[in-house]
Amino acid sequence: MTTATAAALLAGCSATTDDFPQLQYEAGAVVDGGGFGNATMNNVMVQSAQEDYRVNLARRFASEIDSTVTFEFNSTVLDADAQRILSRQADWIRQFPEVRFRVYGHTDLVGSQSYNRSLGLRRAQAVVAYLTSQGIGRDRLEAVASFGETQPLIATNDRERRNRRTVTEVSGFVETDPMVLDGIYAQVIYRGYIERAVSPPALGGTEIAAGE
Numbered sequence: 110m111t112t113a114t115a116a117a118l119l120a121g122c123s124a125t126t127d128d129f130p131q132l133q134y135e136a137g138a139v140v141d142g143g144g145f146g147n148a149t150m151n152n153v154m155v156q157s158a159q160e161d162y163r164v165n166l167a168r169r170f171a172s173e174i175d176s177t178v179t180f181e182f183n184s185t186v187l188d189a190d191a192q193r194i195l196s197r198q199a200d201w202i203r204q205f206p207e208v209r210f211r212v213y214g215h216t217d218l219v220g221s222q223s224y225n226r227s228l229g230l231r232r233a234q235a236v237v238a239y240l241t242s243q244g245i246g247r248d249r250l251e252a253v254a255s256f257g258e259t260q261p262l263i264a265t266n267d268r269e270r271r272n273r274r275t276v277t278e279v280s281g282f283v284e285t286d287p288m289v290l291d292g293i294y295a296q297v298i299y300r301g302y303i304e305r306a307v308s309p310p311a312l313g314g315t316e317i318a319a320g321e
Contacts (some may be wrong), residue, residue: 118288130244163279163281167204168183170201170279174197174198174200174201175194175197176276176277176287177276177277178190178191179191179270179271179273180273180274180275182217182219182268182270182273183220185228185231185234185235187239196241196243199243199244199245202240202249206249206283208249209281209283210247210250210279211250211252211280212251212252212275212276212278213255213276213277214229214230214231214234214236215229215256215257215260215273215275216228216232216258216272217261218268218269218271221257222257222259226257226258228255228257229257230252230255233255233304234252236250236275236277237313251280
């Protein structure tokens, strides 16, 4: 076999990137359908410092404010205690106009699962309506999930008020907010403390002129 023939055969058998298009792209591109999935979104948020900011705010909200209100059996009515808690939630939420919140509805285990799911959602919607009445923009609030009876605090099939509840949580950010989250959290998370800070009073006494 001549050298020319061997070269021709080798050229015919050699693989190119056209034969294996996945070699032209980064790892994982072949199985990426182009959607912006939760994993990708989480990675972007972490890299841009948004996820740390959200987690820090969520922890602060849970530690400073009662995030839970409870209900009478088979009711969506917000009693005086619930309204007091939600008013404090609204005061806290107003400090952070760039942040969104979700309200999750729950029930006890009495009744059918489908009815309880609907009841939990209506409870979440009642809380959202009250927070809106306190001046919180509706676009910042979501009653998107009702866990119904599936996540009881107290494991019992009987009536249990602590299971008949809603929970308010930090969920993300308002997409149109111009705020830049650049990782300098103290300026934002401790915004209230910074705004209340005052300059120390000037020292009293007689001024000493230069040269004296």
